[in-house]
Amino acid sequence: MLTNISVCKKTFSPEEYFDAEETAEVKSEYYHGEIFAMTGASFNHNIIAWNILAALHEPLSHTDCFAFPGDMRIQAEAKHYTYPDISIVCGDIAFAEGRDDTIKNPMVIIEILSDSTKAYDRGMKFTAYRKIPSLKDYILINQYACQIEYFYKTGFKRWESEELNGSEEILNIRSVGIGLPLKSIYHRVNIPDGL
Numbered sequence: 001m002l003t004n005i006s007v008c009k010k011t012f013s014p015e016e017y018f019d020a021e022e023t024a025e026v027k028s029e030y031y032h033g034e035i036f037a038m039t040g041a042s043f044n045h046n047i048i049a050w051n052i053l054a055a056l057h058e059p060l061s062h063t064d065c066f067a068f069p070g071d072m073r074i075q076a077e078a079k080h081y082t083y084p085d086i087s088i089v090c091g092d093i094a095f096a097e098g099r100d101d102t103i104k105n106p107m108v109i110i111e112i113l114s115d116s117t118k119a120y121d122r123g124m125k126f127t128a129y130r131k132i133p134s135l136k137d138y139i140l141i142n143q144y145a146c147q148i149e150y151f152y153k154t155g156f157k158r159w160e161s162e163e164l165n166g167s168e169e170i171l172n173i174r175s176v177g178i179g180l181p182l183k184s185i186y187h188r189v190n191i192p193d194g195l
Helices: 014-023 043-060 118-122 124-129
Strands: 002-004 028-031 034-038 065-068 073-077 080-082 086-090 108-113 137-142 147-155 158-165 170-173 178-181
Touching: 014 028, 043 065, 043 086, 043 108, 043 178, 073 124, 080 124, 108 118, 118 124, 118 137, 137 170
Parallel strands: 108 137
Antiparallel strands: 002 034, 028 034, 028 080, 065 086, 073 080, 086 108, 137 147, 147 158, 170 178
């Protein structure tokens, strides 16, 4: 969940944002001068993230790719910084100028949807992410039902999508060649109607 912490429409420079993040008790995202505090994640959100990172560990450990949890910041645009739930970078990591905690070249971004962020994740955030030249896959995971929206780049400014429903489906992340069964992604997740 994001909460705008700008007071009286005061805007902040990226440098002021980075300085504030160094001592902040909670993470915040930055969008063109505004700072948005992030609140804690639910049980389902945390279990899904843990399941995915655990499933990615072994296949990525023998490659030049790294999977990062939600503490690694991404530069989506010149004045837009986010904390995706999971990101994957392959090859050399390009950091934002003067930073070692902000990546400019993710190949895969995974967001776990909540009621408070799903419109942002599908809309403005995805619009910004599509401008990242290295990004090949954008994955939106529903934490309330066994359902995933998978967007993948097929050409210059061309994206296609597919929807996965049910525990027998497999999420095939094309750019890294890894298949994740939905039953593994949703293992031990509390879904109201079950998987």
